[in-house]
Amino acid sequence: MNRLIIIGASGHGKVVADIAIKKGYTDIVFLDDDASLKECAGYPIVGKTTDAKDMFGDKIVAIGNADIRCEFQNQLDNIISLIHPAAVISRRVHIGKGTVVMAGAIINSDTLIGDGCIINTGATVDHDCMIHNYVHVSVGAHVAGTCEIGNRTWVGAGSVISNNVNICNDCMIGAGAVVVSDLVKSGTYIGVPVKRVR
Numbered sequence: 001m002n003r004l005i006i007i008g009a010s011g012h013g014k015v016v017a018d019i020a021i022k023k024g025y026t027d028i029v030f031l032d033d034d035a036s037l038k039e040c041a042g043y044p045i046v047g048k049t050t051d052a053k054d055m056f057g058d059k060i061v062a063i064g065n066a067d068i069r070c071e072f073q074n075q076l077d078n079i080i081s082l083i084h085p086a087a088v089i090s091r092r093v094h095i096g097k098g099t100v101v102m103a104g105a106i107i108n109s110d111t112l113i114g115d116g117c118i119i120n121t122g123a124t125v126d127h128d129c130m131i132h133n134y135v136h137v138s139v140g141a142h143v144a145g146t147c148e149i150g151n152r153t154w155v156g157a158g159s160v161i162s163n164n165v166n167i168c169n170d171c172m173i174g175a176g177a178v179v180v181s182d183l184v185k186s187g188t189y190i191g192v193p194v195k196r197v198r
């Protein structure tokens with residue numbers, strides 16, 4: 001099967017489409033609820049997101065919001081994961097369904113990556129980490145060894161999570177932030193080292 005249906009005609013979706021081409025998909029289409037959009041990165045938008053469940057083909061949800069990504073993914077069959085050929089991933093890594101790993105990302109040994117995650121361009125996740133479902137490790141962010149990151153947490157661009165740190169569910173770690181100790185309360189954290197701002 002070489003049809004891929006990408007749900008969400010976003011900038012993120014464009015990058016997902018680029019990976020899909022490299023992985024051999026020849027028929028790429030998008031679904032999006034913005035009726036004014038006709039194409040995304042040169043690929044046609046053929047319907048609304050609700051059409052996905054009735055369509056035949058592999059599927060991936062390219063929506064940045066973790067709650068929405070989760071909601072769509074849970075309703076759909078044939079969800080695939082995509083790994084850019086220029087990502088470096090240890091053979092002792094498990095990657096869940098619906099997860100995308102972008103170019104230049106590195107994931108080291110004995111790390112688990114859950115379902116629906118985004119390991120974005122140039123991000124690294126080191127050894128023995130547990131990255132739960134729908135986590136986004138943004139472009140250029142670094143997660144050091146033996147960290148645990150809870151469901152739906154968003155690790156901002158260029159941020160650093162020091163080794164042996166646990167971060168709970170539903171945190172937003174701001175761009176450029178540095179986390180050096182456990183975060184046990186959901187919320188938004190910024191700065192070096194991070195402070196909770198809401």
Ligand SMILES: CC(C)(COP(=O)(O)OP(=O)(O)OC[C@H]1O[C@@H](n2cnc3c(N)ncnc32)[C@H](O)[C@@H]1OP(=O)(O)O)[C@@H](O)C(=O)NCCC(=O)NCCS
Pocket residue numbers: 120138139155156157158172173174175176177188189190191
């Ligand atoms: C942390 C974040 C979520 C806050 O967003 P927000 O609630 O819209 O905040 P605002 O932009 O209104 O900024 C509020 C204040 O926090 C400061 N601030 C915002 N983000 C900050 C950050 N990452 N680090 C330090 N300070 C930050 C702003 O300068 C502003 O300060 P001021 O009140 O003194 O002017 C957001 O700025 C951020 O970092 N998002 C991550 C984006 C990202 O990594 N994208 C990756 C895509 S792959």
